[in-house]
Amino acid sequence: MLNFEFKNPTKIIFGQGEIAKLSTEIPKGAKILVLYGGGSIKSNGIYDEVMNALSGRQVYEYGGILANPEYEVLLGALEIIKDKEISFLLAVGGGSVIDGTKFLAAAAKYDGTPWDILSKPIRTLEGEALPFGTVLTLPATGSEMNSGYVISRRKTNEKRSSSGPGSFPVFSILDPNVVKSIPQRQLANGIADAYTHALEQYMTVISDADLQDRFAESVLISLQNTAPKLLQQDFDYHTAANYMWCCTMALNGLLQKGVVTDWAVHAIGHELTAYFGIDHARTLAIIAPSHYHYNFEYKKEKLAQYAERVWNITEGSLEDKAKLAIEKMEAFFHSLGIKTKLSDYTKDYKGTAERIEQAFIDREWLGIGEFKRITPQDVKKIVEMSY
Amino acid sequence: MLNFEFKNPTKIIFGQGEIAKLSTEIPKGAKILVLYGGGSIKSNGIYDEVMNALSGRQVYEYGGILANPEYEVLLGALEIIKDKEISFLLAVGGGSVIDGTKFLAAAAKYDGTPWDILSKPIRTLEGEALPFGTVLTLPATGSEMNSGYVISRRKTNEKRSSSGPGSFPVFSILDPNVVKSIPQRQLANGIADAYTHALEQYMTVISDADLQDRFAESVLISLQNTAPKLLQQDFDYHTAANYMWCCTMALNGLLQKGVVTDWAVHAIGHELTAYFGIDHARTLAIIAPSHYHYNFEYKKEKLAQYAERVWNITEGSLEDKAKLAIEKMEAFFHSLGIKTKLSDYTKDYKGTAERIEQAFIDREWLGIGEFKRITPQDVKKIVEMSY
Numbered sequence: 001m002l003n004f005e006f007k008n009p010t011k012i013i014f015g016q017g018e019i020a021k022l023s024t025e026i027p028k029g030a031k032i033l034v035l036y037g038g039g040s041i042k043s044n045g046i047y048d049e050v051m052n053a054l055s056g057r058q059v060y061e062y063g064g065i066l067a068n069p070e071y072e073v074l075l076g077a078l079e080i081i082k083d084k085e086i087s088f089l090l091a092v093g094g095g096s097v098i099d100g101t102k103f104l105a106a107a108a109k110y111d112g113t114p115w116d117i118l119s120k121p122i123r124t125l126e127g128e129a130l131p132f133g134t135v136l137t138l139p140a141t142g143s144e145m146n147s148g149y150v151i152s153r154r155k156t157n158e159k160r161s162s163s164g165p166g167s168f169p170v171f172s173i174l175d176p177n178v179v180k181s182i183p184q185r186q187l188a189n190g191i192a193d194a195y196t197h198a199l200e201q202y203m204t205v206i207s208d209a210d211l212q213d214r215f216a217e218s219v220l221i222s223l224q225n226t227a228p229k230l231l232q233q234d235f236d237y238h239t240a241a242n243y244m245w246c247c248t249m250a251l252n253g254l255l256q257k258g259v260v261t262d263w264a265v266h267a268i269g270h271e272l273t274a275y276f277g278i279d280h281a282r283t284l285a286i287i288a289p290s291h292y293h294y295n296f297e298y299k300k301e302k303l304a305q306y307a308e309r310v311w312n313i314t315e316g317s318l319e320d321k322a323k324l325a326i327e328k329m330e331a332f333f334h335s336l337g338i339k340t341k342l343s344d345y346t347k348d349y350k351g352t353a354e355r356i357e358q359a360f361i362d363r364e365w366l367g368i369g370e371f372k373r374i375t376p377q378d379v380k381k382i383v384e385m386s387y
Numbered sequence: 388m389l390n391f392e393f394k395n396p397t398k399i400i401f402g403q404g405e406i407a408k409l410s411t412e413i414p415k416g417a418k419i420l421v422l423y424g425g426g427s428i429k430s431n432g433i434y435d436e437v438m439n440a441l442s443g444r445q446v447y448e449y450g451g452i453l454a455n456p457e458y459e460v461l462l463g464a465l466e467i468i469k470d471k472e473i474s475f476l477l478a479v480g481g482g483s484v485i486d487g488t489k490f491l492a493a494a495a496k497y498d499g500t501p502w503d504i505l506s507k508p509i510r511t512l513e514g515e516a517l518p519f520g521t522v523l524t525l526p527a528t529g530s531e532m533n534s535g536y537v538i539s540r541r542k543t544n545e546k547r548s549s550s551g552p553g554s555f556p557v558f559s560i561l562d563p564n565v566v567k568s569i570p571q572r573q574l575a576n577g578i579a580d581a582y583t584h585a586l587e588q589y590m591t592v593i594s595d596a597d598l599q600d601r602f603a604e605s606v607l608i609s610l611q612n613t614a615p616k617l618l619q620q621d622f623d624y625h626t627a628a629n630y631m632w633c634c635t636m637a638l639n640g641l642l643q644k645g646v647v648t649d650w651a652v653h654a655i656g657h658e659l660t661a662y663f664g665i666d667h668a669r670t671l672a673i674i675a676p677s678h679y680h681y682n683f684e685y686k687k688e689k690l691a692q693y694a695e696r697v698w699n700i701t702e703g704s705l706e707d708k709a710k711l712a713i714e715k716m717e718a719f720f721h722s723l724g725i726k727t728k729l730s731d732y733t734k735d736y737k738g739t740a741e742r743i744e745q746a747f748i749d750r751e752w753l754g755i756g757e758f759k760r761i762t763p764q765d766v767k768k769i770v771e772m773s774y
Contacts, residue, residue: 001401001402001563001625001628001629001632002402003401003402003403003404003405004399004401004402005398005399005400005401006398006399006401007396007397007398007399008395008396009394009396010394011392011393011394012391012392012393012394013392014388014390014391014392014393014644014645015388015389015390015391015645016390017390018390176388208625208628208629209625209628209629209632210609210612210613210629211605211606211609211629211632211633211636212632214605214608214609215602215605217605218598218601218602218604218605219598221601222597222598222601225597226597237388238388238595238596241388241595241596241645242388242595242596242597242598245388245596245598245599245645246598249598257399257401258401258402258628258632
């Protein structure tokens with residue numbers, strides 16, 4: 001097991017009716033800025049629930065933080081924060097709104113150009129950000145219980161991330177009833193996203209961190225079992241609750257402690273979102289199978305363990321099991337209604353591999369993936385395999 | 388899934404050589420009281436490692452906090468804390484030293500009689516205790532990453548507990564190398580203790596909290612796999628690390644969130660320690676099998692799930708699997724060298740069932756276990772079955 005540090009101070013408030021606790025969780029006298037996305041919270045009742053809990057408080061609001069939150073859009077909120085001397089941020093949304101809020105919390109107390117936080121990047125230490133809470137409306141990214149965030153700058157096709165011990169939400173309210181109004185496409189994305197988060201922390205080398213492996217496998221199995229019920233049935237509270245908690249646990253830091261992690265799927269997938277606007281989760285489903293095939297020799301032992309423990313594949317050689325594991329994984333994405341080839345999403349895919357290779361060269365990234373083994377040239381081949 | 392709140396702010400610093408980080412983790416200028424147990428840390432090198440990390444700091448020390456930490460012993464430390472105006476406590480030890488330190492942290496800032504904290508009990512809120520850190524020397528209780536503590540008062544044969552959001556360690560340093568010098572008897576106890584912690588949060592009713600169930604099963608399987616390597620081989624760092632992390636994760640709050648928990652095994656077991664001085668972990672191994680047999684009708688579905696997922700028992704009826712599961716559990720305790728009958732520990736066991744029944748009646752505990760279903764009369768029968 002590798003040495004590690006783990007601290008996650010976010011208070012999770014989980015369950016039905018818990019949005020009402022906003023009234024006591026946000027400090028008295030706070031000047032609150034409520035941040036949200038495209039406005040669906042106004043039609044599904046969550047906006048009203050939040051505002052009722054905040055009645056009598058000093059509340060401002062800023063909507064329009066859409067998927068792959070945009071730096072320029074967030075600068076609009078930053079102006080309000082400074083003008084109104086906001087002291088507490090409340091994200092009401094999914095990963096994009098929460099990521100945007102984390103960036104704003106750091107930017108509000110940063111003296112230089114806000115883009116520095118993302119481009120250098122600068123780690124935000126405890127006390128160096130405005131305090132913020134979240135009301136999660138779309139389980140997927142785990143942003144509600146970690147300190148990481150990803151922000152896009154469309155004019156330069158850049159997608160950059162930052163994090164730090166000061167960027168954890170003070171609290172996050174997770175009411176599974178929010179799942180009722182989530183379109184099926186986004187539920188499928190949420191499952192694929194959380195599933196890939198677990199994979200990125202697991203599908204590397206055979207680990208001596210037995211418990212972490214088993215926790216990752218638990219998340220994978222639980223998401224597999226939950227997915228068909230979530231997508232095919234009428235709303236079931238407990239199915240929604242398990243989906244929601246799986247998404248949080250997949251990326252709250254626990255699975256990755258003491259083990260070698262990968263994250264190449266995300267690094268490459270982000271480029272596909274930047275170029276084509278493909279949903280984040282779907283870029284992961286495009287890249288993951290090619291990535292595992294391309295790096296088969298390095299990952300085959302772990303793929304075989306995944307085959308055995310997650311898919312109950314007991315027959316065949318280690319290689320057979322490992323190959324079948326990738327097929328099973330890809331079939332799982334298909335079962336969510338998610339296609340796994342770039343050409344399923346755009347006819348304009350030719351040259352993408354070269355563009356992404358160049359992007360990695362330009363950024364002087366020497367390598368990605370476990371042990372930083374994957375070069376820009378490898379990335380090119382992985383993307384080609386995903387056409 | 389039941390509604391729940393989860394917040395665990397303890398910073399875990401895990402790995403070899405990490406004790407040196409004490410020099411930066413404890414605030415500058417702190418007046419530090421180092422608390423420890425019977426003095427084994429002076430022979431195994433941990434004391435020196437701690438003191439080296441604290442060199443140049445204002446350090447006092449207080450040893451002699453033994454197993455089942457004693458209220459009267461702790462009052463001696465409380466005097467030093469007040470006399471010397473100690474501002475930071477450092478527990479160097481196992482669950483007993485850490486539990487004692489939690490009590491002292493709360494008592495240091497409490498104005499009334501310290502026993503109130505345990506007898507009422509009083510929940511310690513954030514900021515209502517002295518800050519404290521831990522260097523874990525004996526993995527078992529999980530006290531290094533939770534807020535609970537149990538203190539004994541021998542003259543009245545009482546064992547009382549308390550907890551609260553202000554009773555979490557600020558940090559805990561977990562260096563698996565400490566396992567090298569732990570006697571086998573205590574390693575066996577540690578495994579049995581952590582294993583029973585997972586059971587108490589799991590062996591109740593069939594749960595719709597799928598992920599929590601799988602996490603609990605992960606801890607159980609991982610402890611089962613780790614135990615023979617830990618007990619029979621020469622020191623292996625990664626085995627020690629996995630054992631250590633399993634113990635922490637078994638009782639840091641995560642497994643019990645959203646599910647129905649039991650804790651009757653602990654409630655009854657504590658009485659056996661109070662009367663006979665039997666090691667805490669061994670009292671759990673005495674009570675657990677009888678408890679599960681006695682409550683078989685209520686627990687058989689979950690016992691069967693445990694049989695299938697943890698022990699790979701696929702044959703037989705649900706009842707067959709559930710019964711075999713209890714046998715497997717008892718055999719696992721035996722494999723640790725831990726006997727599971729009260730008569731294995733004392734010849735003086737007659738009348739114990741009646742004494743414990745009376746103790747529960749006297750305390751006006753209406754019921755223990757999930758749904759508070761177990762009456763003092765049930766307790767009597769469970770203890771009789773354990774003779």
